[in-house]
Amino acid sequence: MSKPSRWLNLVAFLLSHRFAVTRDRIFEAVDGYGGETESARRKFERDKDELRALGIEIETVPLPGAAGDEPATGYRLRARDTYLPYLELTDQPATDRPYGLDRLVLTRHELALLDRATSALAGLADSPLAPHAASARRKLAFDLPPPPPPPRPLP
Structure with missing residues (x-):
């Protein structure tokens, strides 16, 4: 899958959610990441940085009530900042x-x-x-x- 297609899939997925979604959920739903691997994580980080450089501000937010030792992180696009x-x-x-x-x-x-x-x-x-x-x-x-x-x- 090409990088612009993956970017478009990611942006469309984030815009379809009103609240922040976890990286795991993004990897499950967005074509082009292929599961929770180190390679997929690096690709996701690069994509976020490149989209931000293009003016698409993917917001990183802590998610309350997450289980485990580390607090979960969510990602979202605010419609008012995008359209x-x-x-x-x-x-x-x-x-x-x-x-x-x-x-x-x-x-x-x-x-x-x-x-x-x-x-x-x-x-x-x-x-x-x-x-x-x-x-x-x-x-x-x-x-x-x-x-x-x-x-x-x-x-």
Whole structure:
């Protein structure tokens, strides 16, 4: 099994559980680890590190009430740390935008400003932010309609 397939299986498994799961349970359920061996443990540790480097934050948490001498460790992905908020376009200006909402509401004017700013920034080849602006444009295009064309000057 390829590494990206194993990563995808691990992420999907963790997202399907609301609470932390043990490494033993992960090894039983996720294809690509093949049981509780030293090799599987090393592979799992590498996968966690590489996924974290990609921005997928696998949280390690102690599990209460574990039997045995050592406390058990669980692993989880929090949905709020993994998913982007749903974007919504509205004609009404937002009055309150608390952080942590499941969606982000933009007015048409805000979307047009965001479109112009990210377009200009993505076009600056020397800017270290250019790839991030291009990425933001792709993400916005997924959820939102294209911004309206700029107004034409009067003749």
